[in-house]
Structure formats: C-alpha cells, structure tokens
Amino acid sequence: MPETAGLSRRGEGPVRARSEAAPLEHAAGLAAHAPLAALRRLEAGPRGLTEAEAADRLARYGENSPPSWRTPSLWRRLCRGVRDPFTAVLLCLAVVSTAVGSWGTAGVIAALVTVSCVLRACGELRADRSVAGLRALLAGTVTVVRRPDAGAARPLPRELPVGDLVPGDVVRLGPGDLVPADVLLLRSTGLVVHQAPLTGESGPLSKHRADAAAVPPAGDTELFEQPHLCFQGSSVVAGGGTAVVIATGAATRLAAGHGHGRGRVRAAHGAFDRSVRGVAWTLVRFMLLTPPLALAADAAVSGHGVQILPFAVAVAVSLTPEMLPVVMTAVLARGAVSLAREHRLIVRRLSALPDLGAMDVLCLDKTGTLTQDRPVVDQALNADCAPDPAVLRWAALNALWTVQLAENPVPDALDEAVLRAAAHGVGAAADGSDAEPGVEAWEGVTALPFDPARRLSTAVVREPGRPGVHTLVVKGAVDTVLERCALPEAGREALRAAAARYASDGLRLLAVATAERGHRAGGRAMGVADERGLTFVGLVTLRDSLTEEAPEALRALSGRGVDVKILTGDDLGTAVRTCRELGLDPGDDVLTARRLDALGDEELAREARRVRVFARCTPRHKARVVSALRADGRTTGFLGDGVNDLAALRAADVALCPRDAVAPARESADVVLGERPFAGLGHALDAGRRAGVSLTAYLRVTLSSQLGNALAMLAAALLFPFVPMLPAQVLVQNLFFDAAQLAFAFDRSGPASPRRPAALRTGQVLRFITAFGVLNAVADLATFAVLALTVRGAADASGQALFHAGWFTENLLTQAMVMALLRSVPRFRRPAPPGPVGLAALLLAATGILLPLTTLGPLLGMVAALTPLSYALLALVLLLYGAALAAAMRRCAREGSSTGEAPGAGAPRSTGEAAGADCEAAPPVARG
Numbered sequence: 056m057p058e059t060a061g062l063s064r065r066g067e068g069p070v071r072a073r074s075e076a077a078p079l080e081h082a083a084g085l086a087a088h089a090p091l092a093a094l095r096r097l098e099a100g101p102r103g104l105t106e107a108e109a110a111d112r113l114a115r116y117g118e119n120s121p122p123s124w125r126t127p128s129l130w131r132r133l134c135r136g137v138r139d140p141f142t143a144v145l146l147c148l149a150v151v152s153t154a155v156g157s158w159g160t161a162g163v164i165a166a167l168v169t170v171s172c173v174l175r176a177c178g179e180l181r182a183d184r185s186v187a188g189l190r191a192l193l194a195g196t197v198t199v200v201r202r203p204d205a206g207a208a209r210p211l212p213r214e215l216p217v218g219d220l221v222p223g224d225v226v227r228l229g230p231g232d233l234v235p236a237d238v239l240l241l242r243s244t245g246l247v248v249h250q251a252p253l254t255g256e257s258g259p260l261s262k263h264r265a266d267a268a269a270v271p272p273a274g275d276t277e278l279f280e281q282p283h284l285c286f287q288g289s290s291v292v293a294g295g296g297t298a299v300v301i302a303t304g305a306a307t308r309l310a311a312g313h314g315h316g317r318g319r320v321r322a323a324h325g326a327f328d329r330s331v332r333g334v335a336w337t338l339v340r341f342m343l344l345t346p347p348l349a350l351a352a353d354a355a356v357s358g359h360g361v362q363i364l365p366f367a368v369a370v371a372v373s374l375t376p377e378m379l380p381v382v383m384t385a386v387l388a389r390g391a392v393s394l395a396r397e398h399r400l401i402v403r404r405l406s407a408l409p410d411l412g413a414m415d416v417l418c419l420d421k422t423g424t425l426t427q428d429r430p431v432v433d434q435a436l437n438a439d440c441a442p443d444p445a446v447l448r449w450a451a452l453n454a455l456w457t458v459q460l461a462e463n464p465v466p467d468a469l470d471e472a473v474l475r476a477a478a479h480g481v482g483a484a485a486d487g488s489d490a491e492p493g494v495e496a497w498e499g500v501t502a503l504p505f506d507p508a509r510r511l512s513t514a515v516v517r518e519p520g521r522p523g524v525h526t527l528v529v530k531g532a533v534d535t536v537l538e539r540c541a542l543p544e545a546g547r548e549a550l551r552a553a554a555a556r557y558a559s560d561g562l563r564l565l566a567v568a569t570a571e572r573g574h575r576a577g578g579r580a581m582g583v584a585d586e587r588g589l590t591f592v593g594l595v596t597l598r599d600s601l602t603e604e605a606p607e608a609l610r611a612l613s614g615r616g617v618d619v620k621i622l623t624g625d626d627l628g629t630a631v632r633t634c635r636e637l638g639l640d641p642g643d644d645v646l647t648a649r650r651l652d653a654l655g656d657e658e659l660a661r662e663a664r665r666v667r668v669f670a671r672c673t674p675r676h677k678a679r680v681v682s683a684l685r686a687d688g689r690t691t692g693f694l695g696d697g698v699n700d701l702a703a704l705r706a707a708d709v710a711l712c713p714r715d716a717v718a719p720a721r722e723s724a725d726v727v728l729g730e731r732p733f734a735g736l737g738h739a740l741d742a743g744r745r746a747g748v749s750l751t752a753y754l755r756v757t758l759s760s761q762l763g764n765a766l767a768m769l770a771a772a773l774l775f776p777f778v779p780m781l782p783a784q785v786l787v788q789n790l791f792f793d794a795a796q797l798a799f800a801f802d803r804s805g806p807a808s809p810r811r812p813a814a815l816r817t818g819q820v821l822r823f824i825t826a827f828g829v830l831n832a833v834a835d836l837a838t839f840a841v842l843a844l845t846v847r848g849a850a851d852a853s854g855q856a857l858f859h860a861g862w863f864t865e866n867l868l869t870q871a872m873v874m875a876l877l878r879s880v881p882r883f884r885r886p887a888p889p890g891p892v893g894l895a896a897l898l899l900a901a902t903g904i905l906l907p908l909t910t911l912g913p914l915l916g917m918v919a920a921l922t923p924l925s926y927a928l929l930a931l932v933l934l935l936y937g938a939a940l941a942a943a944m945r946r947c948a949r950e951g952s953s954t955g956e957a958p959g960a961g962a963p964r965s966t967g968e969a970a971g972a973d974c975e976a977a978p979p980v981a982r983g
C-alpha cells in the first residue's frame with residue numbers, strides 16, 4: 056500500500072500515517088485550530104514550503120492521486136464480483152448442495168462462480184487500461200505557493216500537477232477549481248464550494264477561515280460542515296481562497312471512503328443498472344423460492360421425498376444468468392475501449408453507455424457548449440440606450456477589482472471581454488489585460504466575486520482623492536441588477552423592455568449599477584446587504600458566436616429521437632435567438648427562473664415536457680429541470696462545461712462534458728467528450744445504443760429460455776414418477792448454455808446503431824421473458840409428451856435414460872433456436888448476420904445432438920436410442936416451436952412499431968414519446 060500523508064500529533068510535525076483511518080483523527084484534530092496553529096503543526100508557513108521541503112515530503116508521503124484515478128487491484132475486482140446478487144445466490148445454493156451431500160452440484164456451482172468472477176474482472180481491467188492513457192489528458196493542475204529556497208523573500212505562485220501536492224503546501228483556489236486535497240483555509244473571499252461528492256448534498260456551502268480555535272468536530276458530518284475546512288473532491292463554485300494542505304493521497308476523507316456522492320451512487324443506480332437490478336432481484340426471489348416450492352409441491356403430489364432437493368437446486372442454478380455480469384462488462388468495456396481508441400472519448404462509468412443509448416432528452420447549457428464562450432463587447436449603453444463609454448468604464452472597474460482581489464485571479468470570459476474592450480476600445484480583439492488608466496487610478500477595497508447562484512458580482516472601490524467614500528460597482532444579469540436599483544416601476548419596466556430588445560438580437564447582456572456609501576464605523580466590510588438602492592448606470596452588450604458544429608449536431612440528434620432542451624443562465628431573448636440560430640424551434644413558451652420557482656414538482660414535470668428553452672437559470676434551476684424530466688420518465692442527459700452546471704450534471708441520468716470543461720465538471724461527468732464535443736457525441740450515442748440493444752437481446756434470450764426450462768422441469772417433476780433430468784444433466788446443459796451465452800460478449804457484428812433511443816425497462820423485460828418463457832415451457836412439455844409416448848411410461852432405469860437423452864437433445868436445440876431467433880428481433884425484417892452468436896447457437900445445437908451419442912452420454916446417465924418416429928415427432932415439436940416463436944416475434948415487432956418500442960426494450964414513458972430500440976419503425980419523438 057502506498058504511504059499516506061497525514062497530520063502530526065501535537066508538536067510532532069507531519070508524520071507518516073499508519074493507516075487510512077488515522078488521518079481522520081489528525082484532520083479532525085486540526086479542525087479545532089486557527090490557521091497559524093495549524094501551520095505550526097504542519098511545520099509550514101503562509102509563504103509556502105521550499106522546493107526542497109516539498110520534494111522531501113513528496114518522497115515521504117507519496118503522490119496525491121485522487122481515488123478516482125486509482126484502479127482497483129485484480130483481487131479487489133474479484134471480491135467485488137462475489138457481491139453480485141446472482142453470485143451470492145449461487146453461493147447459497149452451493150452451501151445447500153454441500154449440506155445435502157451433492158458434491159458434484161456444489162463443484163459445478165463453484166466453477167461457475169469462479170469463471171464468472173475472473174472473466175468479469177478481466178473485462179473491467181481491459182476497459183480501465185484503455186482509458187488510462189487518456190486519463191492524463193484530464194489530470195488537473197493547482198496553483199501552489201512555494202519558495203525556491205529558505206532565503207527567498209517572495210513566494211512564487213505556480214501551477215503544479217495535483218499529484219505533486221504535499222501536506223504543508225499553500226494552495227490558491229478559484230472558481231471552477233477542484234479542491235485538490237484536504238485543506239484548511241488561511242484566507243478567503245466569497246468562497247462557495249460544492250461538497251456533493253463527499254456528502255451527497257447538492258447545495259453549495261459557504262467557507263471561510265476560522266479566526267479563533269474552532270470547536271472540535273464530533274464526527275464526519277460535523278467535520279464536513281466545518282467552515283474553514285475544504286475536502287478533496289469538492290469544487291469551488293464561486294469566490295476563492297488560500298489554504299494549507301492538511302492531507303493528501305490516501306489520507307484524504309475522499310480516499311478514506313467517505314465519498315457518498317455521485318461517483319458511487321450513480322455508478323450503482325444509473326437507469327440501466329436500475330433496470331437490470333430490477334430484473335435480477337425478481338429472478339433472485341424466484342430462484343430462492345424454487346427449492347422450497349419444489350419440495351412442497353412434490354410432497355403434495357408425487358412424494359419423491361428429500362431426494363428431489365438436488366434436482367430443485369440444480370433447476371434454481373439453471374435459472375441463474377451467471378454470465379450476465381460477464382457479458383455486461385464485456386459489451387460495455389468493448390464500447391468504452393473503441394470510443395477511447397478511435398475517438399479519444401473517456402467513459403468514466405461503464406454503465407453510462409446504455410444510459411446514453413436510452414437517452415431520449417438531452418439538456419445543454421448554452422455558453423461554452425453551444426456558443427464558443429469568446430464574447431466580444433458590442434456596445435456600452437446608458438440608461439437612455441445611448442452609447443456611453445462611462446458604462447464600459449464602470450463595468451471594467453468591477454471586472455478589474457473582482458479579479459484582482461480574488462485569491463486566484465483568473466478572469467472569466469465576460470470579465471476578460473470587458474477589460475479588453477475598456478483597454479482597447481469597444482469590440483477590439485487585442486490582448487488587453489490593462490484596463491483604461493482612469494480605471495486603474497481607483498483603489499479596490501473589497502469584492503464579492505461572481506456567483507452563478509446570485510448572477511452578479513460587486514466591487515467596492517475608492518475614488519482617488521475621496522478617501523471617506525466607498526463606491527459599490529455592481530455588474531450582472533439584467534433582471535438581478537434592476538431588482539436592486541432604486542427606480543420607479545415604470546422606469547424598471549422600460550429598461551427591462553429595452554434589454555429584451557437587445558437580447559432578442561442574440562446579444563449577451565451585463566447590467567451595471569453603482570452606489571456611494573460612507574466609510575463604515577469600525578471598518579465593517581460591505582456585503583450582500585449593501586447591494587440595494589443602486590443607481591442604474593447602463594448595459595454592456597456582447598456577442599458570442601455559435602460553435603461551428605452545433606447546428607448540424609443538434610439536427611442529427613433530433614433526427615435520432617433525442618429531444619433537445621436548452622438550459623441557460625443567460626437572458627430569455629438571447630436564449631431564444633440562439634435556439635433559432637441553431638435551427639431549433641424554440642416553441643411558443645420559455646420558462647424563466649421566476650416561473651420555475653412558482654411551479655411545484657409535478658407542474659414542472661408537465662411544463663418541462665412541453666418547453667424547449669429555460670432561461671435565467673441558476674445552477675439549482677438547471678438541476679430542477681433535469682430532475683423533473685427524469686421524474687416524468689425520460690432518460691435525461693446533460694451536457695455542460697461550467698461550475699454552474701455541476702448540480703445538473705449530478706442530477707442527470709448521463710452526465711457529459713467537453714474535455715476543456717472545468718475540472719469539477721470533468722470529475723462529475725460519466726462521459727468526457729473530445730475537443731470537438733458534438734462529433735464525439737454522435738459516436739458515443741452510437742456506441743451506447745449498440746450496447747443497449749446487445750444487452751437487451753442477451754437478457755431476452757437468456758432469461759426467457761432459462762425461465763421456460765425451469766418451469767417445464769418443475770412441472771415435469773410433479774407429473775412424472777421420475778425427475779425429467781438428473782441434477783448432473785441439468786448442470787451440464789446449463790454449463791453448455793452459459794458457454795454459448797458468452798458469444799454475446801464477443802458479438803462484434805452487433806446491431807447497427809438504432810435510429811431511436813434504446814431503453815431497458817424492468818416491467819417490459821419481465822413481461823417479455825414471461826411470455827416467451829411460457830412458450831418455451833409449452834414446447835418443453837410437448838417434448839415430454841412425445842418422450843413419454845416413446846418410453847411408454849416406463850419408469851425403469853433404461854426408460855428414464857432414454858427420456859433424459861431425448862430431452863437433453865431437444866432442450867439444447869430449443870435454446871439454440873431461441874439464441875438465433877430472439878437476438879435479431881430489433882432487425883426482424885433484416886436478419887442479422889450470424890456472427891459469434893449464430894456460431895455459438897450452431898455449436899450448442901450440435902452438442903445437444905451429439906453428446907448423448909458419445910461416451911459422455913452414458914456417463915451422465917443418458918442412452919440415445921430413440922426410434923425414428925420419436926425423432927420425427929421431436930423434429931415436429933421443434934418446427935412448431937420455431938414457427939410459434941417467429942409468429943410471436945412478428946407480433947412483438949408489429950406492436951413495437953405501433954408504440955415505438957422494441958420487444959423487451961423500453962416502452963415510451965410518456966404520451967407521444969418513443970423510447971424503443973426498434974430501429975426500423977419507431978415513430979418520431981414528440982417535440983416540446
């Protein structure tokens with residue numbers, strides 16, 4: 056295990072952590088300390104470590120790699136496989152078999168479990184390896200303050216790979232940063248963080264330094280609530296801070312297993328995972344009930360006694376889709392590997408692929424996703440809408456000081472555009488970090504940095520020669536700024552209307568307002584409460600071009616059954632205009648934050664179905680819309696790149712972001728698209744749909760066939776004076792069927808990418824497998840009838856051996872037929888090429904016919920000496936079953952095409968919404 060870096064006990068300096076749990080005590084201990092005391096205990100200082108000290112600590116404590124970068128060992132993966140519900144049930148059945156002395160059954164079960172766990176772990180390992188190379192592209196950096204040597208007077212802030220951080224390092228945090236380690240704040244300005252990956256809570260939290268010793272926290276919850284501590288995995292939503300690192304690598308709270316957020320919860324509960332689990336648990340219940348029910352029914356009807364138990368256990372085992380995790384992992388890993396190799400896309404959660412395939416609505420944020428986020432100032436207009444350079448100067452004054460007073464001074468795109476325009480004239484494109492000289496002469500006092508939840512930023516400045524007067528310069532979204540201005544209602548309305556006109560031209564808007572305040576008694580800093588009674592100064596309008604590929608890509612998405620919605624913090628008019636420029640109909644209604652707030656969850660779900668554009672959204676509103684769509688039964692994706700998208704990314708079924716998104720967005724995403732996100736999106740959608748259809752086909756084939764067999768065997772056990780198959784025969788034929796199922800994992804011929812979303816829904820799958828399972832059971836019972844005629848009810852050993860051989864053959868033949876036919880349901884009118892599944896079905900059929908004829912037959916208690924008439928009758932049963940199967944599938948395909956659903960795949964979940972996997976016949980998706 057790598058050494059872990061934790062905090063020292065009192066006066067000892069940093070020490071090696073002895074275990075992963077130890078750092079908790081240390082971090083918790085430090086929570087009680089004010090910054091200086093904490094720095095002393097860390098043998099660090101506010102000016103940072105020297106490079107030599109840092110190198111020494113890196114050697115002692117190891118790399119600060121976040122847990123999401125570490126790949127679990129093969130051993131850990133194997134153990135994880137055992138936690139699968141089917142594996143657990145199999146192990147229970149192995150225990151029962153051992154208890155009744157059925158060693159063969161127990162041995163076969165143990166072999167099945169081992170093979171399944173090993174194959175699954177290998178599949179995961181393969182997918183991880185292919186993504187590992189790309190992970191370096193996502194590796195973030197952090198701003199660290201270090202000194203070249205102890206004598207250096209000035210510390211040098213510099214960018215460092217996150218992995219090189221050590222305890223005692225002083226780091227600077229700014230908006231859009233991922234907190235790189237567990238840190239204690241030394242200073243902060245308007246710092247707001249998102250701790251969802253640790254606590255699961257989606258609300259932002261305000262953090263600031265502790266001025267005095269804090270109360271020691273009693274437990275984890277209190278630790279996370281400490282205002283002066285930030286934890287690895289959290290993200291900075293607004294403001295900034297300077298902090299000292301108190302724990303790195305495996306010593307952080309995240310690594311210690313306290314992440315309850317998205318990574319874990321979503322990994323287990325993606326839409327596809329949920330459906331598979333739903334099916335799995337229904338089967339598990341059925342399997343667990345099989346042995347006791349068989350015993351009870353047998354006692355009531357036939358009276359075989361306890362010797363029926365090994366048979367019942369074998370039937371329960373045969374019901375288990377042991378290879379489900381293996382096939383799932385292999386299919387998903389193959390999709391992820393090809394996306395990584397061919398398109399350099401990173402699938403961070405494997406089961407997100409079928410979720411992507413099922414996605415029927417994609418929400419996108421506007422800025423940076425649909426537009427380039429390279430705004431250029433168009434005009435600066437005063438309250439009379441006349442051009443006025445003074446407006447731009449005030450805006451630049453705000454931008455300059457909110458950036459300069461930030462702990463990590465990085466301007467956002469709008470601030471950059473304003474500063475550039477002020478320095479070089481409106482609309483100029485040259486690099487202009489220097490604002491106009493008049494602006495520079497003002498002195499910054501304090502600043503409230505931009506916060507997407509408040510949608511404004513404030514700088515408090517002092518004019519040269521007026522030391523007693525503080526001027527608040529507020530800049531932000533038009534409605535938010537106007538609400539804070541002292542204006543008659545009519546004046547406010549007139550300004551809103553003027554702003555709406557500019558916005559409807561597709562311009563982005565910043566409103567600017569000011570207020571003069573006297574010097575505060577006691578030096579109390581100005582805050583949010585002072586942003587009232589402002590004087591409106593004017594508007595700055597900006598242009599931002601569309602991303603080149605966006606219109607074409609969105610058209611393609613619509614054509615492929617994905618409804619597109621735009622969720623933006625920007626103004627209503629700007630959003631509608633952008634929507635039109637993208638070639639999408641914005642509809643006749645736009646929901647704004649104000650209207651969203653007035654709607655209850657159910658009303659919002661209804662409105663979200665109808666409306667395409669959602670404007671003036673804060674991060675919370677975006678997340679609410681995504682949740683409402685999900686609650687309405689839609690499989691919802693969200694593509695966003697900024698800190699204002701984090702909550703929505705977490706709320707979505709599938710979270711997508713471009714590679715240049717802020718680090719927390721990349722950390723929250725299930726799929727990280729390439730530099731050209733829209734090109735990547737098409738490929739990811741293809742891969743997702745293919746994976747969804749392959750897995751649905753696999754489930755259909757396996758489960759219906761196994762259920763049918765189990766029902767028939769149980770019925771026959773009750774009807775006949777002898778068991779229809781010996782336990783060993785049941786297990787051997789199950790082994791062959793499982794081996795044949797593995798072909799689905801290698802089925803590269805796979806389906807062509809369906810033209811409609813392909814969702815898997817528990818109810819649909821269960822109905823499908825029940826219907827086809829019963830059909831299969833009827834065919835099996837017909838086989839029994841033929842075989843009973845053949846042996847003429849002879850219950851002697853030779854008659855039974857004949858019966859067993861006949862049924863063994865027939866059973867594998869019907870299973871092979873199911874494999875070949877049911878696999879191609881989605882492309883029913885265009886039969887799929889045979890591929891590995893067709894080949895496996897052929898081999899299975901050949902095994903069924905030949906095995907009883909070989910020496911293995913008698914060894915397993917079978918004698919293949921059926922009369923030609925019996926063979927002819929069995930062939931007839933088989934033919935009739937094939938015809939019935941084909942007719943049932945034809946009917947399914949017809950129903951699928953009339954409802955837009957593929958057999959066994961998802962039904963549309965809301966009126967007019969198609970969500971089927973049938974690529975031929977689904978109707979178009981209703982547009983909002």
Ligand SMILES: Nc1ncnc2c1ncn2[C@@H]1O[C@H](COP(=O)(O)OP(=O)(O)OP(=O)(O)O)[C@@H](O)[C@H]1O
Pocket residue numbers: 420421422423467469470505507510511512530531532533563564565566622623624625626672673697699
């Ligand atoms: N640095 C800033 N200072 C002041 N106001 C800003 C700043 N950045 C954005 N705004 C204002 O706040 C509004 C909301 O910004 P936010 O960043 O939440 O969304 P957005 O970038 O406009 O759109 P999207 O949600 O599509 O990314 C903007 O339309 C703008 O008016």
